Amino acid sequence: MPLPDLIEIVPLEKPVLAEITVPGSKSITNRALILAALAEGETTLRGALWSEDTQVMVEGLRALGFEVEVAEDPQEFCNRTIIVRGLGGKIPRGGTLEAPLEIFVGNAGTAARFLTALVCLGNGIYRVQGVKRMHQRPQEALFNALRELGYCIDSVNDKLPATVHGNGPRAGTCCVSIAESSQFASALLLCAKVGGWRVNVVGENAEESPYVAMTTQLIEKFPKCGGEFQIEPDASSGSYFVGAGWLLSLGDATQSSVRVTSWPTSGWQIDAVFSKTRVAFVQRISRRNDLGDSIMTAIALAPFEEGAGPQVFVDLERLRLQECDRVEAIRSELTRCGAKVVEEDDTLEVFPSRLHGAEIETYHDHRMAMCFAILGLKVSGIKIKNPACVKKSFPNFFQKLAAPPPHGLGATILDARTARALAHDELFAE
Structure with a gap:
């Protein structure tokens, strides 16, 4: 059964005491898939996110003609082992003016x-x-x-949809x-x-x-002539459970401990530093310099920083251009829950606040759904609209919750x- 269109998280x-695994990095998986297609020979990607x-x-x-095999990963339900047969930079298929090859x-x-850059080749x-x-x-x-x-x-209008005229490799500078x-x-x-x-x-x-x-x-680091490549867990996805552990431990009344296993150590993911923002209060956090997508998690948790004064989140301009205008969205929904949030240009100032339940609009944005879901572990009455949007990056998020x-x-x-309490199988987003 599909996830209902409105769910409630019970505090x-x-x-x-939990040790949570999270699926592979979305950013690394999609980069690795392109590199594997451009490599010479067969590349096996292990721990690849399947979302x-x-x-x-x-x-x-x-669709471009590459052979791609996908097998289940016994270690993590939303990971896969993916085998890509690269052709050394050749793109197997192309369309015509009358019948362009469609890429969705x-x-x-x-x-x-x-993929837009790839098809130019x-x-x-x-x-x-x-x-x-x-x-x-x-x-x-x-x-x-x-x-x-x-x-x-x-x-x-220099946006999608776009028609790309592939003309093979062309040496040049851009x-x-x-x-x-x-x-x-x-x-x-x-490419x-x-x-x-x-x-x-x-750019800045x-x-x-x-x-x-x-x-x-x-x-x-990627193998150029085939081989194997291990993809590490997604730090942005891990931030929800690190944040949940911090939230549940507030007041030290529950003695809760939540750990994300195999936390990324490559240094490639900026969100791997998220746990440090939960250890000590950080008054000013930059989307450009300090955190990536996990800044959404930090913003959602900011009202609980009692006695520490407001937190200021800066350099948020790119958040406006993603799945939704995330600056406006998270300000609106935190306010709906009773938080005091001041939005000025591309900055949010979030004050310590006592939150209450509300129906949360997710704007079809997976990160909005997951950020507010963890608040429901502490705040009564948090209801999430369109929770299935988490399928974009973490389809079994609610199952792990x-x-x-x-x-x-x-x-x-x-x-x-x-x-009605939902069973395990009903909590998978598809």
Whole structure:
């Protein structure tokens, strides 16, 4: 049975001692899939995330003619072992002007940007399109960089849908701004060696952008002629359980302890430092320099920082350009729960507040659903609309929330319309 459209998280009353596993990194998985397709020979990706965004990437590669095998991972339900047969930089298929090869990217930013750059290396015409929200998200900086390299990108408004004229590798130099998204630079860098491209990245903190750094380091480590590559767990996904452990331990009344096993240690994921923000109060946190997507978790937890004064979250401009306008969304929903939140430009100031229950609008955003779900472990009456949106990155999130310790938190999750407790199988997002 599918997840109901409205669920309620029942606060925990007993201490929790848990060691949680989380699926593989979405960012690393989708980068690794592109690199595996461009490599020579067979590459086996272990610990790869299997969610809506990575499935979109796999289907995109299959549409281009790559052979991709997917097998279950016995260690983690939402991971897969994925075997990609690369062709040394060749793209097997291409369409024509009359019948472009269609590539559907859903609302996956990485798939949209990475596949657009990849098909430039092919020979033929490709039409890249997604869902309505993806068609609203920025692409212009990437399109302009590809045009600078000599490729033709047709788009009415420099957003998707777009028609890409693949013309094979073309040595050249381009400049790309990461002011709106670092994915533009990553898309070009992943394909640069095969394409013969020299990519100059500009924008604030361009050389230190954590996601660009992840891409360059991954390119260096990735097997070029086939082999195996292990993908580490997703730190952004882990932040919800680190945050839950901190929240449940407040007041030291429950003696709870929640640990995420195999916490990422490569240094590639900026969100791997999230646990440090829970150890000591940090008054000012930057989306650009301190945290990535896990800043959403930190913002959601900020009202509970009693006695520490307000927390200020800065450099949030990119959050406005993702699955939804996340700055407005999280401010609106925290306010709905009784928090005092001040939004000014791309900054949020969150004051210690006593929260109450509310129906949370998720805006079809997986991170909104998961951030507010963990608040329900402490606050009565938190109800999550459209909880199935977590399928984008963490389809079994609610199953882990509800599974008995030590492999879950033991939360009771209700169908909010009937007050019926949901069984394990009903909590999977599909």
